Amino acid sequence: xxxxxxxxxxxxxxxxxxxxxxxxxxGLAASVVTKRVNQxxxxxxxxxxxxxxxxxxxxxxxxxxxxxxxxxxxEFDALIKGSSQAPGEVEDSLRIKAPTSLTExxxxxxxxxxxxxxxxxxxxxxxxxxxxxxxxxGFDVSIGAHWPQSFVGVVERPLCPLPRVLCAAPAYLARRGxxxxxxxxxxxxxxSFIPTGNDWTFMGPHGAIxxxxxxxxxxNDGQMxxxxxxxxxxxxxxxxxxxxxxxxxxxxxxxxxxxxxxxxWVKAVSPERRAATPAVTALIEWLAVSLxxxxx
Numbered sequence: 001x002x003x004x005x006x007x008x009x010x011x012x013x014x015x016x017x018x019x020x021x022x023x024x025x026x027g028l029a030a031s032v033v034t035k036r037v038n039q040x041x042x043x044x045x046x047x048x049x050x051x052x053x054x055x056x057x058x059x060x061x062x063x064x065x066x067x068x069x070x071x072x073x074x075e076f077d078a079l080i081k082g083s084s085q086a087p088g089e090v091e092d093s094l095r096i097k098a099p100t101s102l103t104e105x106x107x108x109x110x111x112x113x114x115x116x117x118x119x120x121x122x123x124x125x126x127x128x129x130x131x132x133x134x135x136x137x138g139f140d141v142s143i144g145a146h147w148p149q150s151f152v153g154v155v156e157r158p159l160c161p162l163p164r165v166l167c168a169a170p171a172y173l174a175r176r177g178x179x180x181x182x183x184x185x186x187x188x189x190x191x192s193f194i195p196t197g198n199d200w201t202f203m204g205p206h207g208a209i210x211x212x213x214x215x216x217x218x219x220n221d222g223q224m225x226x227x228x229x230x231x232x233x234x235x236x237x238x239x240x241x242x243x244x245x246x247x248x249x250x251x252x253x254x255x256x257x258x259x260x261x262x263x264x265w266v267k268a269v270s271p272e273r274r275a276a277t278p279a280v281t282a283l284i285e286w287l288a289v290s291l292x293x294x295x296x
Contacts, residue, residue, distance in 0.1 A: 009036035092279030155275035189234030202259035
């Protein structure tokens with residue numbers, strides 16, 4: 001328990017920038033907070049703050065330990081706070097951002113089953129196919145697979161990989177030819193997913209290959225890209241869970257199978273101040289278990 005309390009003191013000092021303010025927030029004497037941070041530095045064998053009479057600044061090691069400690073401490077907080085509550089006793093309101101296609105094709109029953117188990121948790125689910133900062137836009141949980149950057153003051157939880165495939169209709173390939181290398185895509189009609197952009201990356205025998213395509217169609221809706229590919233409009237990168245049945249039936253064909261596309265990762269991102277609450281913890285665990293059992 002000491003290491004947990006020491007990390008809590010360290011996080012409070014880092015957040016407030018002051019031992020005295022951290023002590024007030026924690027309801028402790030400043031000397032106790034100082035002692036706990038000193039103990040943590042001794043255990044880690046690292047200096048966490050550069051101290052002077054005028055300032056208190058995180059060291060490089062301090063910044064690293066602060067980032068790495070956020071999720072485990074938040075999870076332990078949730079374990080302590082929620083351990084005595086049965087699912088039916090957890091009460092809260094959660095505002096959730098979720099991707100449109102993934103929700104419609106996979107997450108609808110997951111959310112419904114969650115509310116059947118946690119009957120006092122109210123959900124507001126907003127379907128958006130773009131990256132959001134949950135703190136700025138007021139979400140308790142933001143679910144997505146397109147995170148080109150990390151946000152400050154949030155806790156991230158990886159949920160599952162999201163494999164993708166490059167595919168087209170047989171009619172399109174018969175008309176325009178089958179590309180043999182990623183560079184050939186420059187001469188083709190491409191259908192691009194707005195959140196991932198027009199720079200398409202493939203893995204070749206000597207490493208990553210990135211091609212800037214000129215799309216004929218762009219959309220933030222994956223199902224629209226699948227429909228366009230089915231109609232013969234061009235070649236698209238889409239999530240495999242949306243196309244597995246169509247590929248098995250021959251309505252779509254994989255393209256450039258010797259140049260695989262790196263998987264994305266579906267993540268749940270929450271503000272630090274909400275990540276440790278029983279309701280948020282319960283939802284993210286529910287999503288992780290459900291997606292592990294039935295990955296997209």
